[in-house]
Structures are given as structure tokens and as C-alpha cells.
Amino acid sequence: MKIYCNKSELYRALNNAIQAVPSRSTSKILEGVLIETKEDEMIITGTDTFMVVESKLSAKCDGIADFVAPAALFANIIGKLPSEDVMMEYDSVKKVLSIQSGRYRSEVICFDSTEFPKVQMKEPQKSITLNKESVRKLIRKTAFSASADEINGILTGVLCEIGDGNFRMVAVDAFRMAIYNEPLEDSIDAFKVVIPAKQLNKMSKIISDDGDETIRMELVDEKAVFFFDGTKVTLNTMNGRYIDYKRIIKVDSTTEVRIQKDELIRSIDRASILTQKENNNMIKFDIQDDLLEISALDNQGNMNEKIEIIQKGEDLKIGFNSRYMMEILRSIDDEEVVLYMRDNVSPCIFRPLQGERYLYLALPIRIN
Amino acid sequence: MKIYCNKSELYRALNNAIQAVPSRSTSKILEGVLIETKEDEMIITGTDTFMVVESKLSAKCDGIADFVAPAALFANIIGKLPSEDVMMEYDSVKKVLSIQSGRYRSEVICFDSTEFPKVQMKEPQKSITLNKESVRKLIRKTAFSASADEINGILTGVLCEIGDGNFRMVAVDAFRMAIYNEPLEDSIDAFKVVIPAKQLNKMSKIISDDGDETIRMELVDEKAVFFFDGTKVTLNTMNGRYIDYKRIIKVDSTTEVRIQKDELIRSIDRASILTQKENNNMIKFDIQDDLLEISALDNQGNMNEKIEIIQKGEDLKIGFNSRYMMEILRSIDDEEVVLYMRDNVSPCIFRPLQGERYLYLALPIRIN
Numbered sequence: 142m143k144i145y146c147n148k149s150e151l152y153r154a155l156n157n158a159i160q161a162v163p164s165r166s167t168s169k170i171l172e173g174v175l176i177e178t179k180e181d182e183m184i185i186t187g188t189d190t191f192m193v194v195e196s197k198l199s200a201k202c203d204g205i206a207d208f209v210a211p212a213a214l215f216a217n218i219i220g221k222l223p224s225e226d227v228m229m230e231y232d233s234v235k236k237v238l239s240i241q242s243g244r245y246r247s248e249v250i251c252f253d254s255t256e257f258p259k260v261q262m263k264e265p266q267k268s269i270t271l272n273k274e275s276v277r278k279l280i281r282k283t284a285f286s287a288s289a290d291e292i293n294g295i296l297t298g299v300l301c302e303i304g305d306g307n308f309r310m311v312a313v314d315a316f317r318m319a320i321y322n323e324p325l326e327d328s329i330d331a332f333k334v335v336i337p338a339k340q341l342n343k344m345s346k347i348i349s350d351d352g353d354e355t356i357r358m359e360l361v362d363e364k365a366v367f368f369f370d371g372t373k374v375t376l377n378t379m380n381g382r383y384i385d386y387k388r389i390i391k392v393d394s395t396t397e398v399r400i401q402k403d404e405l406i407r408s409i410d411r412a413s414i415l416t417q418k419e420n421n422n423m424i425k426f427d428i429q430d431d432l433l434e435i436s437a438l439d440n441q442g443n444m445n446e447k448i449e450i451i452q453k454g455e456d457l458k459i460g461f462n463s464r465y466m467m468e469i470l471r472s473i474d475d476e477e478v479v480l481y482m483r484d485n486v487s488p489c490i491f492r493p494l495q496g497e498r499y500l501y502l503a504l505p506i507r508i509n
Numbered sequence: 510m511k512i513y514c515n516k517s518e519l520y521r522a523l524n525n526a527i528q529a530v531p532s533r534s535t536s537k538i539l540e541g542v543l544i545e546t547k548e549d550e551m552i553i554t555g556t557d558t559f560m561v562v563e564s565k566l567s568a569k570c571d572g573i574a575d576f577v578a579p580a581a582l583f584a585n586i587i588g589k590l591p592s593e594d595v596m597m598e599y600d601s602v603k604k605v606l607s608i609q610s611g612r613y614r615s616e617v618i619c620f621d622s623t624e625f626p627k628v629q630m631k632e633p634q635k636s637i638t639l640n641k642e643s644v645r646k647l648i649r650k651t652a653f654s655a656s657a658d659e660i661n662g663i664l665t666g667v668l669c670e671i672g673d674g675n676f677r678m679v680a681v682d683a684f685r686m687a688i689y690n691e692p693l694e695d696s697i698d699a700f701k702v703v704i705p706a707k708q709l710n711k712m713s714k715i716i717s718d719d720g721d722e723t724i725r726m727e728l729v730d731e732k733a734v735f736f737f738d739g740t741k742v743t744l745n746t747m748n749g750r751y752i753d754y755k756r757i758i759k760v761d762s763t764t765e766v767r768i769q770k771d772e773l774i775r776s777i778d779r780a781s782i783l784t785q786k787e788n789n790n791m792i793k794f795d796i797q798d799d800l801l802e803i804s805a806l807d808n809q810g811n812m813n814e815k816i817e818i819i820q821k822g823e824d825l826k827i828g829f830n831s832r833y834m835m836e837i838l839r840s841i842d843d844e845e846v847v848l849y850m851r852d853n854v855s856p857c858i859f860r861p862l863q864g865e866r867y868l869y870l871a872l873p874i875r876i877n
Contacts, residue, residue, distance in 0.1 A: 214782065214809050221779045223814075237810075245779060249810040411589045411613060414582065441582050442605075442617040446591075 287338035
């Protein structure tokens with residue numbers, strides 16, 4: 142059984158599938174990718190059982206075969222082949238895959254496909270078409286705020302919500318929240334689903350800049366399935382009730398600060414040099430007279446710096462974790478941002494100058 | 510005591526000095542850099558006691574002071590300052606250094622300079638002027654071959670030898686050797702000195718592309734002192750007799766292989782995917798009919814690839830450590846290289862097509 146294909150296409154498909162492959166597993170078969178051949182295409186599948194990535198490429202195959210190749214080794218070999226033309230041959234008796242390219246020959250020991258976990262899917266209950274770039278943007282701007290600790294259950298997931306003409310993602314952990322809205326072109330029936338942030342992040346890595354402009358999303362059997370660029374990504378959804386995020390964001394602010402985002406980022410970066418992890422990376426804001434003074438202090442020294450702002454309302458002294466502040470500010474594209482605060486224990490809310498595209502929230506750290 | 514200087518110049522000098530500063534030391538003072546001010550310059554010194562780097566920069570100082578600032582923190586702050594203008598002030602009573610730049614203010618806790626190790630040097634016994642780029646090239650092309658294991662004593666050093674119109678560096682460990690010659694413009698009295706490879710590598714990192722064209726080298730008190738770009742680097746030399754390298758390189762070759770270097774590098778790179786550390790990263794060369802077949806084998810699979818060569822003499826099967834091969838080939842600039850071999854236990858020698866600028870030697874691995 143021979144397969145002829147293009148090296149770059151094979152490498153791209155392999156690297157997509159590998160996103161779902163655990164680097165270490167108790168089962169050798171999960172460290173592999175499933176290769177399935179049809180007459181004129183090849184499908185490469187990787188999974189850690191939570192996430193399945195199936196990536197297709199054009200190939201001339203003179204037969205049907207399926208086998209599991211060791212993922213990391215296979216990708217490493219393909220990435221370094223001397224020529225764009227690749228000829229592969231699978232020997233199902235010896236379970237050996239031969240790879241030829243130019244004057245290079247290699248044999249790789251493979252596994253039977255029988256033990257590889259394959260998902261049988263029913264018909265989708267819901268199917269929607271989204272802008273591919275929007276999906277990538279939504280993930281990048283929210284998923285970092287989900288809890289990284291499995292103990293927090295559903296908060297390790299991102300709420301994906303369709304309604305009011307928006308596709309919205311929401312992520313919350315104990316200290317901050319991210320909400321981002323992308324307007325939908327077509328009206329779609331409202332729905333909600335929670336998807337693990339870790340898997341969404343992995344998927345966003347394989348959403349390429351070129352290829353399709355849209356992404357199809359299907360909901361089926363408690364799974365969310367995404368189709369784009371010849372790739373199918375199946376993610377588990379999470380059960381349980383997501384937090385009522387709208388209740389959290391109702392803060393009657395008494396201090397509003399309009400600020401140049403990049404200037405604030407650079408200043409917090411300088412402040413972070415003199416903060417200590419044991420002290421929650423604390424930086425202090427002192428807001429008065431249209432100036433925001435940032436200060437930090439640890440046992441090696443201290444710093445302070447003043448930034449011009451447009452201040453509305455009362456003066457305020459408030460402390461934050463510099464890392465959380467930076468993650469929020471770096472995910473904002475606008476040049477300016479408005480911070481809404483009340484006192485040094487109430488959350489600080491980040492919003493754009495106009496509109497409601499995003500909302501970030503950071504809990505302050507109590508200043509001693 | 511106030512110091513005015515330029516941020517970029519200060520940052521460059523600091524980063525030079527930091528090359529010699531241990532990232533962790535039992536003594537806090539060694540994790541710092543010594544700052545000395547004169548009327549119109551500032552000298553920054555870092556040392557791990559084996560190596561001393563003193564870097565100068567222009568500065569307007571209204572007094573003389575010396576103190577020790579924590580190196581990593583100080584460099585981190587300077588690198589991120591908002592403006593090119595830096596004003597510093599040292600308070601010798603509080604032992605605090607204030608740093609100002611734009612609207613940024615910082616205070617850093619410093620140490621007394623009294624405990625900082627300062628070397629008093631005698632008059633140099635020898636002083637020579639070398640091409641700066643040549644010195645950097647010599648280090649890059651040889652020092653990697655020195656032994657990394659302190660147990661090997663003088664073999665952790667690089668022999669620097671002046672004679673026959675060349676500045677030569679030689680590095681040897683148990684498995685390979687590197688010799689590189691740079692022609693000297695002026696005739697200089699012959700001498701030999703052995704300098705630790707680790708320190709030479711650190712020094713080569715601070716030899717900049719611009720600045721001076723030459724480097725002055727002085728020998729004094731069993732130290733080698735290098736002057737370039739306003740920086741002075743003092744390195745300990747090593748006592749003891751260096752190996753008689755000329756004796757090793759006398760191999761009567763019976764097989765000569767002329768090869769495209771980059772093609773060989775790419776092929777060994779592909780072979781390395783299927784070699785194992787426990788097996789000394791072994792790759793095999795099979796030389797016959799003007800072809801070099803490279804092969805490798807581990808428990809995941811195997812590979813082989815043929816490269817066209819110009820062969821003189823007998824056919825040969827010989828094994829090598831792929832890592833050592835790569836390090837040697839990557840330090841060669843020529844497009845083609847000639848390998849001289851005798852049998853599968855005698856060393857393989859790498860030489861240019863013409864001339865004697867370099868000689869590398871690799872011991873084969875016995876093929877089972």
C-alpha cells in the first residue's frame with residue numbers, strides 16, 4: 142500500500158493532529174497518530190481522549206490502510222525530509238512504515254489501529270457558521286482568565302454564548318474575569334455551552350491565518366465540533382451551571398480613569414521588577430489630580446512612576462496583582478482603556494472608551 | 510553624589526560586566542557589580558573571582574564614589590527605563606542608589622565596596638595587538654571542543670599559541686580536537702598560554718560587532734588581560750603542560766572523502782532523529798563508489814541516505830557520535846570539506862580543500 146503526498150502538507154496536518162497528542166501517556170497508542178488512507182486523501186488523527194483533531198490532506202493512495210504511527214518521531218522525520226515529494230509504504234504484516242524522499246529512506250515501527258480510540262458521532266443537534274478570525278480572537282482574549290486549577294471544575298472552562306447578535310466568550314477565576322463579544326453576521330438561535338479553556342487554547346493554535354474564512358461549529362452528544370481548513374476538532378463540553386457573570390459586573394464606580402494602555406503596560410512592567418511573588422506581585426495605584434502613580438516595593442528596593450490620566454470622580458489608593466493586570470491589558474487592542482473603580486476592595490472593571498465589545502474585571506489586593 | 514549618563518550606554522556596560530557575575534553565589538557581594546565614578550566616566554566591574562570584566566562609559570559625575578549594586582536587579586531596571594536620560598544618586602550613609610528617568614523613580618539597596626574583590630595588577634610581561642574579529646572567530650571555532658568536565662584539568666582550557674605568523678587556538682577532549690589558525694599581520698614573539706574555555710566563551714559574548722577593530726592582549730601575573738571597546742577582561746591562565754597535539758594529528762589516511770558540508774549537516778540532522786543517547790548517538794558512514802551512505806538505527810526505526818562525494822582510496826565503514834560530528838561541521842565556514850580516515854578505530858581528520866587554516870579531529874565509535 143503506497144501513499145504519495147507533499148511534505149509541507151503532510152507536516153502541517155501532522156502538526157495539527159499533534160496538538161491533541163499527549164507528550165507522555167501510559168498508553169503507547171495515545172502517543173501516536175492514526176493514519177487513514179482513502180483513494181485521494183489521507184486523514185491524520187490525534188487525541189488525548191478529551192480532544193480529537195482530525196486533519197486531512199490530498200494524497201495518492203493505491204489502497205486503504207489504517208495504522209498508528211509514533212507522533213513525535215513521525216513529525217520530526219517529515220519536518221526534515223530533503224524533498225517535497227514523499228512516498229510512504231505501509232507493511233501491515235511487519236507493522237512498519239517506510240518513508241522515502243529524495244535519497245532518504247526510513248522505516249518506522251507502527252502500531253495496530255484497533256486500540257486507537259475512535260469516536261462515533263451522531264447527527265448534530267445544532268450547526269452554526271462563524272468567522273474564523275473572530276473565533277480565534279475570542280479565545281485569545283478570554284481563555285487566559287479561566288481557572289488553571291482542575292479543582293475549580295466548571296471555572297476551568299470558557300462559557301461560549303450565542304445571543305443578542307453576539308458570539309460571546311466568558312472566563313472567570315477567583316481573581317478576574319474576561320468577557321468578549323464578537324458581532325454575528327447572521328441571526329442564530331441562542332445557546333450556551335462551556336468548553337475547557339485548555340482545549341480551546343490548543344485549538345486556537347491550529348487555526349491558520351490563511352485557508353477558510355469561516356469555521357463551522359456543531360453541537361452533538363455533549364461535544365462541540367469545529368470544522369475549518371480541512372481539519373475537524375472535537376472538544377468535550379462541560380456539564381454544570383456556569384457562574385452568573387452578569388451579577389458580578391454590577392459595580393457602581395466612583396472613580397473612573399481613562400489611560401493610554403501601552404504606557405500603563407510599560408510602567409507595570411517596570412514595577413514588576415520590584416514585586417515579589419510571596420506578596421502576590423503587588424503594585425499600588427494612587428489616583429489623584431489627573432495622575433496615576435504606580436509604586437512597588439520589595440526587600441531589594443522600591444519604585445514609583447506617574448502617568449497622566451483623565452480622572453473622573455474621587456481619588457483612590459488601590460493595590461493589584463501585576464501579573465493579572467498585565468494579562469488583561471495585553472489582551473486589549475485599543476490604544477486607550479477606561480478603568481472603573483469604587484474602593485480598594487471592590488473589583489476594578491476595564492472597558493473600551495465606546496461600545497461594549499469587552500469587559501475585564503480584576504479584584505484588588507488589600508493594601509496593608 | 511550625582512551621576513548623569515545615557516541609558517543605552519549604561520545598559521551595554523552593565524551587560525558586559527554581568528557576564529562575569531555568578532547568578533548565584535554564597536556571597537551577596539559577588540552577585541553585584543562594582544560601580545566606580547570618576548569626573549567624566551563610570552566603571553562597572555563584575556567578577557566571579559576567575560574572570561573580571563571592567564566596562565567603562567561616559568558619565569557626568571559630581572564626585573567620586575564606589576559601591577556595589579545588585580547586578581541582575583540593576584540591569585533589569587536600567588533596561589526598562591522610560592527615557593535615555595538617566596540620573597543616579599548614591600547615598601553612602603543609607604547605602605541606597607536612587608535612579609531617575611523621565612517620571613520614573615527607583616531606589617535600590619546597595620552594598621559597601623570594601624569587600625568586593627579587586628585585583629592589583631603589575632606591569633604586563635607581554636603586550637600584543639590582535640584583530641578583534643579574529644579573536645572572536647578563533648574562540649567560536651575551537652572552544653566547543655574543550656572538555657566540559659573540570660576533572661580533566663588543563664583540557665578544560667584552550668591553548669592560545671602565537672608562532673609561525675599565526676595566532677592559533679587548540680582545544681581537545683577525549684573524543685575530538687579543534688585547531689584553528691588566524692594569520693598575524695605583524696611578527697610577534699612566540700608564546701603559549703592556556704585559558705579556560707568557559708571564560709573565553711563568556712568573553713566572546715561581549716566582543717561587539719562595532720567599536721574597535723583591534724583587541725590588545727597582555728600577559729601579566731599568570732593572567733591574560735584583553736582590552737577592547739572600553740572594556741577590560743581579565744582571565745586566569747592555567748598551569749601545567751598542555752597535550753602535544755601535533756603528535757595526535759599524524760594519521761596516514763587511506764580513505765579521503767571530499768563532501769558538500771551543508772548536505773552532510775542536513776543528512777546527519779535527519780539521522781540524529783533515529784539515534785539514541787545510550788548508544789553514543791551513533792551514526793554509521795559507509796563509503797564506496799563515490800557515495801557516502803549515512804545510516805542510523807534505534808528501537809523506533811531506522812534511516813539511511815546516500816550523499817555524492819569525491820572519494821580517494823579505499824572503501825570504509827565507520828561509526829561516529831552524531832553530536833560531535835555536527836559541532837565540528839557547524840564550526841566550518843567552507844562549502845566543502847575533506848575527511849581523512851584510515852580505519853574504523855583511527856581518528857577522522859577534517860581539513861579545508863586548500864591551506865591549513867583549520868584541522869578538526871573526531872574519534873570513531875566502534876561499530877558492533
